[in-house]
Amino acid sequence: MSAETKDLASAPLVRADRLTCRFDVSRPWLERVVAGAPRQTLTAVADLSFEIARRxxxxxxxxxxxxxxxxxxxxxxxxQPTSGDVTIDxxxxxxxxxxxxxxxxxxxLQMIFQDPFASLNPRWRVDRIVAEPIRAFGIADGAAAEQRVAELLQLVGLSRTDSRKYPHEFSGGQRQRIAIARALSANPExxxxxxxxxxxxxxxxxxxxxxxxxxxxxxxxxxxxxxxxxxxxxxxxxxxxxxxxxxxxxxxxxxxxxxxxxxxxxxxxxxxxxDLDMVGRQRKPVVGExxxxxxxxxxxxxxxxxxxxxxxxxxxxxxxxxxxxxxxxxxxxxxxxxx
Amino acid sequence: MNEPLLSVRNLRVEFPTRRGILTALDGVSFDIAAGEILGVVGESGAGKSITGAAIIGLLEPPGRIAGGEIRLKGERIDNLPADGLRRIRGKRISMVFQDPLTALNPLFRIGEQLSETIQLHTGMKPAAARERAVALLTDVGIPAASRRIDAYPHQFSGGMRQRVVLALALAADPELIIADEPTTxxxxxxxxxxIGLMKRLCREHRVAIMLITHDMGVIAETADRVAVMYAGRIAEIGPARDVIKNAHHPYTQGLMGAIPTLVAAAGRLTQIPGTMPRLDAIPKGCAFNPRCPHTFARCVVERPELLQAERSRAACWLHAKAAI
Amino acid sequence: MVSQSGNEAGGPAGTGWLARAWDSDVGYSFRTSPVAIGAAFVSGLIILATVFANVITPQNPFDAATLNLMDGFTPPGEAGAGSGMTFGLGADSQGRDVYSAILYGTRVSLLIGFASTVFSLVFGVTLGLVAGYVGGRIEALIMRIADIQLSFPAILVALLVFGVARGLMPPSLHEQMTFAVMTIAIGLSNWAQYARTVRASTMVEKRKEYVDAARVIGLRPFPVMIRHVLPNVAGPVLVIATINLALAILEEATLSFLGVGMPPTQPSLGTLIRIGQQFLFSGEWWILLFPSLALVILALAINLFGDWLRDALNPKLR
Incomplete structure (x- = not known):
């Protein structure tokens, strides 16, 4: 697509420009002074630029x-990046x-996490977890929110009766479905x-x-x-x-x-x-860590x-x-x- | 036919809980030949780690072996007293865990830990044991072993630590290594x-490895034979190539289709509906019957034994042709 | 591994919380621990007895009109020389029924214990939550104050607070403000433990993904702390609170025994013990022994319950 015909719809949704993130991994101040150790920083991300197109x-x-x-x-x-910026739309x-x-x-925008055993608040019931974004953004409340939770649970392959249970009553896969239902609840793009x-x-x-x-x-x-x-x-x-x-x-x-x-x-x-196709095959040696x-x-x-x-x-x-x-x-x- | 190195017959492991007895393993039978790598795969809760722990006598209480037998070169080892087990554990059967840090004592130099194990099991003198420790470390690919032998575990990287653990497992020249998720x-x-190192060690030391993992790719590359476990039972066992490329149990077939690969078309993955049953709710008959696309009357009432299916054996009534 | 958690799966979702608590692992641990049942029973009995003290005691020991000086020093189990009523645990120098005095005194002790525990809990948990969640300089400041406080004996801190508060108040208010001052003095001497524990568990919880999930939807730190983190750090707080309740009661008794606590007009167990020890060597042992025994039983029962609770809530020990 040429630059001239580029309109809003075809512009990238996400653009990251020279993202850099450094963490201070020094030991606590008192220990550092006692041991005479210098500050240490870890550069987790350096100078990263990328774009993500819609869909x-x-x-x-x-x-x-x-x-x-x-x-x-x-x-x-x-x-927060140490330098650089992310722009979304x-x-x-x-x-x-x-x-x-x-x-x-x-x-x-929403996020789905790695560990479905940690990403759902263990003290909350499923309906409250799934509806939290709906309520936080003021999209719906009361019966409307309840209805939406039921729809979402069905959308991700769970039953609407699951909404009154606690996360520990589900398997890992079911929990990840709950996390997905929650992520979808406020209609993110x-x-x-x-x-x-x-x-x-x-x-x-x-x-x-x-x-x-x-x-x-x-x-x-x-x-x-x-x-x-x-x-x-x-x-x-x-x-x-x-x-x-x-x-x-x-x-x-x-x-x-x-x-x-x-x-x-x-x-x-x-x-x-x-890989499954590697049965009995010899491979090139990999070196170093x-x-x-x-x-x-x-x-x-x-x-x-x-x-x-x-x-x-x-x-x-x-x-x-x-x-x-x-x-x-x-x-x-x-x-x-x-x- | 010569005798297998390890022979497990009808192994049953139970965990008594206050809500009743959970059967973690039920009727598990398999052999491992000398110098062979047997892969044991399954999803979490399938009982693969418990199988390994039962063989080496390290079941976590209240777990207990409730039936069946385990033989090492024909000698029963499942009912040995504690000191009899200790003489086998580490010497004839050793174990490698997922996290190398749990196997190494952080307070001792790796050389000390290695020599101690060597002396304990072989009765070598300290100087000879140290020499053997250096040789072992060199063998598992630790560069400058004679210098690094005096380092502490935390001074090694993750991969190097797992090499040290493998050296430790080899210290007494065992006949069998049980490796529980060694690369996870x-x-x-x-x-x-x-993986490359384990294959080489297996070949050079003529040691058999029972490789427990959830990663089919690791199995494909490493194992000679594979046992697929489901809900505390063996669903299918056979040569690695057959189990992966020509599975006979519907569960194995589903499992293989569910794994994304680097080669096949990236279309929709095969989906097995539902999840593995919990140990307190294993269905009657074949444990896989509620999820199986081929279930028929017999599957719901009668539990299938391992039946011959070409070069493999599968616990599935579809292969009971003779009986029909 | 064999999963023992999630044991309610498949059960009816509508059962009451009481039934679920009874069926839970903690409930099971309670049902099978005779020590826990005994400790809970004794604590409950004492609390009930003090609540209904005016119903189940023969006299109001602090209403001078009901006392008969002729009953003074009646030994346990004997009838008083003045009123003729039987004193099960004896009477003191004023002719006051020791049994009644103990129940009323325990009431004061328990009230101060509960009030100061709630005070230190709210204070400590708030500071710990903020320190753990916000981090940085605020955390450093709060935790260093806690460190300094913890390097003094709690009783010394309470004495200091008590003295300062007394000094700032007009003497006419001393008597009626004693209860409040005691509560704050003991409460302030115990907050650091809560703060430390809550800070540690907050730092663990705030790294969990459910906190990130709440932050992704733009929730501010305060709602995240209250709605998400607080309920998940409450377990250990409950254990400390139980054990601290016993400590607070003992601390109050110590202060009152030293004469800086509750006045004889509003005696706590400590005050009763202080009064009783004057008579120990003149042979009237019951005036000292029975209040002391009551204190020991109360503190022991609460402590044993707290010990059990700590073990029951600690998954590693189960």
């Missing part, structure tokens, strides 16, 4: 310490001047899903993933999908961003990424995933594990460059040393 | 390394 599922995939969950928290406003998630607009915006199935068994995971896709088709939802599981990401995403140590190393449409991974890290990750994110390697942070690393990778941070349909941050790809 | 806490790239 697509954009996924971030990465291993532990990649910063993918921090990105999710910054997008919904649970975490043109409204900044951190600028104090857009506070009023942001209050309105909150109704349009955009849902951030942070590892929504990684605490679930595979057969339950299949139910939840199918449900999420059905709901997306029916309600026209946009998803930001966070997962460490490449197969799940492949199942759900339209576009994928691969993260390593707080940085985006590759962004590509789903089929492109899985068919032709470009960044050496993406290749290694795809090689490492145990993720370095401590408090002191990441200089240059390209993947260089100590990269089979293609050369001098430039050790000193110079690669920037995102277009590589025939994908964005890749790798000197080797930029120099054409690998295709 | 690890990142995929590290998981791949540990």
């Amino acid at each position: 697509e599922t954009f996924a971030f995939v990465g291993e532990s310490g990649s910063g993918k969950s921090t990105v999710a928290r910054m997008v919904v406003g649970l975490q 043109g409204i900044s998630m951190s600028d104090p001047r857009s506070a009023a607009a942001r209050e309105k915006l909150r109704q349009r 955009f849902i951030v899903c942070d590892e929504p199935t990684s605490a679930l068994d595979v057969s339950v995971q299949a139910q939840i993933l199918n449900l999420m896709r059905d709901l997306q088709d029916r309600l026209g939802l946009t998803y930001l999908f966070i997962s460490h599981n490449l197969a799940v990401v492949r199942q759900m995403a339209t576009r994928v961003g691969v993260m390593y140590l707080g940085r985006l190393v590759e962004v590509a449409p789903r089929d492109e990424l899985f068919a032709r991974p470009r960044h050496p890290y993406t290749r290694m990750l795809l090689d490492a995933v145990p 993720i370095p401590n994110p408090i002191s990441p390697p200089g240059g390209c942070s993947f260089h100590p594990r990269c089979p293609l690393a050369f001098d430039r990778c050790r000193t110079e941070l690669p920037v995102m460059t277009d590589s025939a349909g994908a964005l890749v941050a790798c000197h080797a790809v930029a120099d054409g040393r690998i295709s | 806490a690890l990142d995929v790239s590290v998981q791949a390394q540990i």
Whole structure:
């Protein structure tokens, strides 16, 4: 689509611009003074930019310490970025001047969490949990809210009689359905899903993933999908961003990424995933482990594990460059040393 | 036919609670041959970890073995007294857990923990035990083992710690290692390394591994044979390739379809309706019958035994052709 | 693992909370613990007896008109020389029935105990919740004050508060304000424990995803704390409150015994013990023994109940 015909509907819904998030991980003040230790900061997310189009599922995939969950928290406003900004439909998630607009915006975005045993208040009944956003935004109250809760429970495959039960009376999969019903209750357009199935068994995971896709088709939802599981990401995403140590190393449409991974890290990750089709097959050996994110390697942070690393990778941070349909941050790809 | 290394017959494990007795395992039978990797898969609550714990005699009270027998090279080990069990545990059968930090004492150097285990089970002298510890650490892929042997567990990364735990499990040259979710806490790239390592150790040390995991991908890559568990019973057991590519039990078929892969079309995943029954509400007949697309009269009244289905055996009446 | 939680699943959703509490794990633990049942029974009995003290006692021991000086020092079980009524636990120097005095005194002790416990609970829980949820400098300030407070014996803090309050008030108010001053003095000496516990559990709870879920819909910190966090940190608070009730009663008794607490016109158990110890060596042992015994039984019953509650609510010990 050319820039001239770009109207409001085709503009990206979410735009993140050079998001950076640092955490102070120093020990408490008294201990630090006694031990004479310096302050320590951890850069969880560094200089991350991306866009999410309406009705697509954009996924971030990465291993532990990649910063993918921090990105999710910054997008919904649970975490203030140290620098950079997220705008949703043109409204900044951190600028104090857009506070009023942001209050309105909150109704349009929601989040689904990883652990269905922690994401539902154990002291609340299901109807109160599901109706909380409805009441908070003043959408409905009393009998109307009750009716809406019953509809939502049926929509996610539960029964309306479940509304009087407590979360502990449900299995993990059923709880995740309750969490989804709650997320949908205020009719959001955009849902951030942070590892929504990684605490679930595979057969339950299949139910939840199918449900999420059905709901997306029916309600026209946009998803930001966070997962460490490449197969799940492949199942759900339209576009994928691969993260390593707080940085985006590759962004590509789903089929492109899985068919032709470009960044050496993406290749290694795809090689490492145990897969049903790997029965009895020998694989390429994977080397090294993720370095401590408090002191990441200089240059390209993947260089100590990269089979293609050369001098430039050790000193110079690669920037995102277009590589025939994908964005890749790798000197080797930029120099054409690998295709 | 030579005798299997481990033979489990009709194992039944019960947990008495104040709301009645829960049957966590019911009629579980399988063999593990020497040097073989048997994968045990199932969803949470299927009883896979309890099977491992029952074999090594580490059932959490009030759990107890209520029936059946477990034989190690023909010798019964399920009814051994505490000190008899101790002589087997760690020496002939050792265990690897999901979290390497629970297996290693944070207050002792890894060399001390390794040598202690070696001395305890082999009666080696301290100097020889230390030498063997270095050899073991080198064997599991710890670089500069002779130097790192004096480090504490927290000085190792997650993957390195799991390697140390594997060295510890190998310390007394066991015949069987029970590995309960050994790679679940690890990142995929590290998981791949540990899988590779386990396969090599199994081959080189001629040790059998019972690999308990919920991850079918790990099983596909590692195991020779697979047992699929459902509601405390074995639903299907057979060569890994057959169970994964040519499943005979409707539950296994559903399970395989439910797993997203990196190769198949990313269409709708197969969905098994409902959830696994709770242990206090296991249906009569076949435990899977309320969720099964092929249920017929017999499934609701009579529990199927493991029946031959090509190279596998499945606990499903669909395979009782001779009886019909 | 074998799941024992979620045992109500499939049960009728409409059963009353009492039936559910009875059927819950805590209810089961109560039903099977003779110590808990005994302690609850004794505590309940004492509370009931003090509530109906004016019905079940033969005299109002603090109404001078009902006393007969001739009954003074009547030993337990004997009839008084003046009124002729039988004194089950004896009479004191004024001819006051010790049994009646104990029930009225226990009433005062329990009232101060409850009031000061509620005071320290509300104060401590509020500060702990704010410290744990907000963090940063506010947390540091609150917790350092708590640390300093905890490095003094509680009785010293109570004495200090009591002294300061007395000094600020005109002497004419002393008598009638004693109850309020005692409540605040004891209450202020015990808040730090609540604050510490609540801060710790708040820090755990606020990282849980249900708190994030509430924040995503734009809920402000105050509603999140009250609606979401508070109900989930209440369990340990209940345990501390029970054990603290016994401590507060003992603390009150100590203050009154030292003569800085309740006056003889409004005696608590501590006051009675102070009065009684004057007669210990002259042979009138019952004036000291029975109030002391009452105090010990009361504190013990509440403590045993609190101990059981702590174990029952701690899933690790079950």
